[in-house]
Amino acid sequence: MARPQTDIDAGRTALLEVVDDLIRKRGAVDISMTDLAAAAGMSPSNLYRFFDNKEALLEAVAERFFAEKVRIMVEVTESDLPVREKMYQYFARRYLAMVEQYEDEPDLLKSYLEIGQQYFEVVRGYVDLGDHYLSLIVAEAMEQGYFDGLSIDEAVSLINQMVQCYTNPDALFYVGTTKLKVEKLAIIVDAIFLGLGKTVTGQNSAQSHIKIVS
Amino acid sequence: MARPQTDIDAGRTALLEVVDDLIRKRGAVDISMTDLAAAAGMSPSNLYRFFDNKEALLEAVAERFFAEKVRIMVEVTESDLPVREKMYQYFARRYLAMVEQYEDEPDLLKSYLEIGQQYFEVVRGYVDLGDHYLSLIVAEAMEQGYFDGLSIDEAVSLINQMVQCYTNPDALFYVGTTKLKVEKLAIIVDAIFLGLGKTVTGQNSAQSHIKIVS
Numbered sequence: 001m002a003r004p005q006t007d008i009d010a011g012r013t014a015l016l017e018v019v020d021d022l023i024r025k026r027g028a029v030d031i032s033m034t035d036l037a038a039a040a041g042m043s044p045s046n047l048y049r050f051f052d053n054k055e056a057l058l059e060a061v062a063e064r065f066f067a068e069k070v071r072i073m074v075e076v077t078e079s080d081l082p083v084r085e086k087m088y089q090y091f092a093r094r095y096l097a098m099v100e101q102y103e104d105e106p107d108l109l110k111s112y113l114e115i116g117q118q119y120f121e122v123v124r125g126y127v128d129l130g131d132h133y134l135s136l137i138v139a140e141a142m143e144q145g146y147f148d149g150l151s152i153d154e155a156v157s158l159i160n161q162m163v164q165c166y167t168n169p170d171a172l173f174y175v176g177t178t179k180l181k182v183e184k185l186a187i188i189v190d191a192i193f194l195g196l197g198k199t200v201t202g203q204n205s206a207q208s209h210i211k212i213v214s
Numbered sequence: 215m216a217r218p219q220t221d222i223d224a225g226r227t228a229l230l231e232v233v234d235d236l237i238r239k240r241g242a243v244d245i246s247m248t249d250l251a252a253a254a255g256m257s258p259s260n261l262y263r264f265f266d267n268k269e270a271l272l273e274a275v276a277e278r279f280f281a282e283k284v285r286i287m288v289e290v291t292e293s294d295l296p297v298r299e300k301m302y303q304y305f306a307r308r309y310l311a312m313v314e315q316y317e318d319e320p321d322l323l324k325s326y327l328e329i330g331q332q333y334f335e336v337v338r339g340y341v342d343l344g345d346h347y348l349s350l351i352v353a354e355a356m357e358q359g360y361f362d363g364l365s366i367d368e369a370v371s372l373i374n375q376m377v378q379c380y381t382n383p384d385a386l387f388y389v390g391t392t393k394l395k396v397e398k399l400a401i402i403v404d405a406i407f408l409g410l411g412k413t414v415t416g417q418n419s420a421q422s423h424i425k426i427v428s
Contacts, residue, residue: 084414117388150401158398161389162405165375170384174331175375184372187364187410191376195409196401200298 011050015040016064019057020108027107028114033057058122065112066126069094073133083141087159088189090137092182095166102172113169130167131156141193148197159192225264229254230278233271234322241321242328247271272336279326280340282311287347297355301373302403304351306396309380316386327383344381345370355407362411373406 018040022031033054037047051057072093076086101109116123138155141147147155165171166185232254236245247268251261265271286307290300315323330337352369355361361369379385380399 157393158401158405161379161394161398162376162402164379164385164389168388170388171378174382174384175378179371180375184375187372188376190412190414191372191405191409193409193414194412195405195407198404198408200404200407 008050012060015047015050015057016060019061023111023115024105024108028111028118030118055122058119061112062116062122062126065116068097070126070129072097073130077133077136083137083144083146084189084193087134087137087141087192088186090134091163091166091189092185095180095182095185098169098172099177102169102177106173109169110173131160134159146193146197150197155196158196162192162196163188222264226274229261229264229271230274233275237325237329238319238322242325242332244332269336272333275326276330276336276340279330283308284340284343286311287344291347291350297351297358297360298403298407301348301351301355301406302400304348305377305380305403306399309394309396309399312383312386313391316383316391320387323383324387345374348373360407360411364411369410372410376406376410377402 015036018036019031022035022039033047033051034044036057037044040047051060073090076090076093079086079089081089135152135156138147138152138159142152142155150158160167163185165175165180171180229250232250233245236249236253247261247265248258250271251258254261265274287304290304290307293300293303295303349366349370352361352366352373356366356369364372374381377399379389379394380402385394
């Protein structure tokens with residue numbers, strides 16, 4: 001009965017191309033298993049040989065969407081680059097991969113982003129994975145004396161906020177690639193390494209906060 | 215013939231409340247002058263006494279939407295606070311004003327953001343105004359030796375990117391107020407003052423870039 005795994009894999013890949021085509025034609029509308037089977041010219045029961053259910057399909061879509069970014073994260077964190085360079089490449093290479101997707105087919109990317117918002121539970125694992133790899137880089141930097149006085153989680157959260165424009169694909173649409181440049185990202189990463197965890201003397205941040213909320 | 219300006223002003227304010235109600239009911243759909251006249255229970259010709267055309271209406275909507283933020287920008291830049299504190303308050307007080315709008319009526323804010331995207335030419339003036347005031351603060355900081363080697367425009371662009379989560383109202387929806395805290399913003403502003411314009415020794419950013427794009 002069982003087909004060799006490679007056939008199933010090839011079928012899945014072909015079906016994910018069909019999903020792309022469906023989204024190109026219809027935008028970010030919800031795609032049912034029945035729609036996909038029809039578009040692929042197969043019976044629904046045949047489609048279920050490739051994907052057990054809609055969740056499995058969505059997970060495969062996400063896996064393909066994030067594959068290149070995961071590859072970059074693993075490669076950079078496992079490299080023996082100096083830690084500042086590691087953080088820069090961690091963000092810059094994923095940003096450039098995102099720009100490529102965007103310049104290739106902006107509408108397709110936009111539709112996938114909308115689908116991702118709709119099924120955020122599928123995306124969340126990849127966000128967490130990003131935080132995991134970033135925390136490895138942060139821990140390495142801390143061993144070298146950076147980010148003084150911050151916990152790993154605090155530093156990860158602050159860094160994510162400071163480079164948000166380069167990790168959030170929506171920024172490609174509302175900020176744009178004219179303003180978002182890896183040269184600027186490099187300067188921001190330097191500012192993170194040299195400024196994060198240091199306090200401007202005599203101008204306490206907690207005080208400012210109290211002043212503001214009172 | 216001419217009514218006193220105050221009557222016209224009061225009428226405009228009342229009509230902007232009607233716009234709010236229409237958006238509450240219908241979401242971010244396009245509102246025509248005819249729709250607004252009907253909802254306000256007045257004839258279209260009467261409505262045109264308050265707003266010359268749809269552009270004038272949209273500008274009034276934007277003016278009201280940004281009024282509090284403009285007030286804060288003027289107040290902070292004109293204050294004699296130390297420059298780091300000025301930049302912090304510049305972003306933190308506008309952020310808190312935005313959070314208030316968000317917590318009050320998230321759906322209404324979301325609809326206004328969608329309308330703002332649709333008519334970005336009306337919003338652009340306020341974005342430019344924000345950059346103008348920020349550049350005053352940046353120039354003051356530069357006189358004190360901060361942001362070495364950067365032009366005012368470069369520093370403004372980099373700072374905008376680093377605090378994007380606290381100025382882009384969309385971030386309230388996709389990052390959320392649990393993660394976005396003025397205490398974190400204070401730390402980011404410190405990192406901007408102490409790190410921006412400094413370079414991590416021996417790890418040249420231009421080199422990294424060449425490595426990446428080649």
